[in-house]
Amino acid sequence: ATGDPMATIPTDRSPDSTLAFLRAGYRFIGQRCDRYGTDIFQTRLLLEPTICLRGRAAAELFYDADRFAREGAMPARGQRTLTGRGGVQGLDGDAHRDRKAIYLSLMTPTAVRRLGQLFTDEWQARLPAWELAGTVTLHTEVASMLTRAVCAWAGVPLAGGELDRRTADLLAMIASAAAIGPRHWRGRLSRHRGEYWVGDLVGQVRTGSLSPPGGTALRVFAEHRDGDGHLLPRRIAAVELLNVLRPTVAVARFVVFTALALHDHPAWRQRVPGDADAAGQFVQEVRRYYPFFPVTAARVRRDFDWQGYHFPRGRRVLLDLYGTDHHPELWPEPERFRPERFAGWPGDPYTLIPQGGGDHLHGHRCAGEWITIELMKRALAVLTEFIRYDVPPQDLAVDLSRMPALPASGFVITAVRRTG
């Protein structure tokens, strides 16, 4: 209560910036922050005033659950494609913590390692076919292997003939997250089909006609009872089960970026094998450097002031994940890929935030971060130790205006041969 008037948040003066956001993509918030010389500005997105934030202090603020809520924060079109409705992403308070605890119970070190081993086994089993194929597109091949591995891990039965359909649908939910037009509608169709598929499996577990092993995600979400003894509505259980399957398949993008990083920085091919520290640094730098999840959204829960700026109740706020991972004050030479920067890194829940920041149980930080890192390490081992391959001329450009991003070619490799 100094009596100082609140400063006005630097404001983008255009009537609506939604198209500019879709055009600029990952650099939208960062470019404007650089232009205004701040880590906060306000604009209009989806016809609503929206505060955009980046940086460490902003991330710490954003993950203060007393100040921000998730209910109604995610744009409806993202719910109809990427996340579904009624899942953990949109919950607050105790309801969020109880739901999130179910996910975290699935993430024991043993369980994470089991999924990693299933992925390695799946990959080993495909190598003879890769050797014969001549040409392999890494993104779709790895996505298919991850679908098989995560379904086995989650207790989800998958008939041989189903694999391509399920993989394509899970990929379409991801690709449509920020899309308009046909790609959006493709995502909606995939979400419908996906929720129907796993909802039916939840029903079968409840009637006893399907009995997945104890502790698997299908069994746990199908049988979970809340404090009052109620099962999750079947549709919600389906949404949550898809929240395990879909993002695990999304790790295929990080596998492609791992391969791209090895291609652009071949010296690391020699450094990674047999050196767990080097491998760990490499994986962290891939997660920091490459564009994946651009921003996450919340709404102001109650009026408050921060750094001289007023945040009114109900205002939508976006935290720039990519921009924080590339913030020049947090990451010297942010546009250089340098895994060494993570040597001796003490860890910080608010600076390396490709999968969200803060706390896993009490906040919305990604439940799958351990799985992601495990699967990336497994992929790095295959790419550097188990196989050799050629990378023929192709369009490897990563378009930062396309969300989610991927090298245009999907990363094609040829002449795969096993070394181990």
Ligand code: HEM
């Ligand atoms: C949440 C990114 C993999 C499950 C999130 C969030 C991000 C993210 C940015 C939101 C953070 C926030 O809103 O504060 C990613 C990326 C992945 C990945 C880039 C790499 C492919 C996974 C995996 C799982 C998973 C493998 C598997 C279980 C979830 C869940 C949430 C979440 C359940 C919601 C958490 C909550 O609302 O409390 N993820 N994720 N993710 N992620 Fe991931």
Ligand code: MYR
């Ligand atoms: C997941 O499947 O949950 C994780 C990976 C999906 C990332 C897709 C990100 C694309 C753009 C999202 C825009 C978010 C706007 C709030």
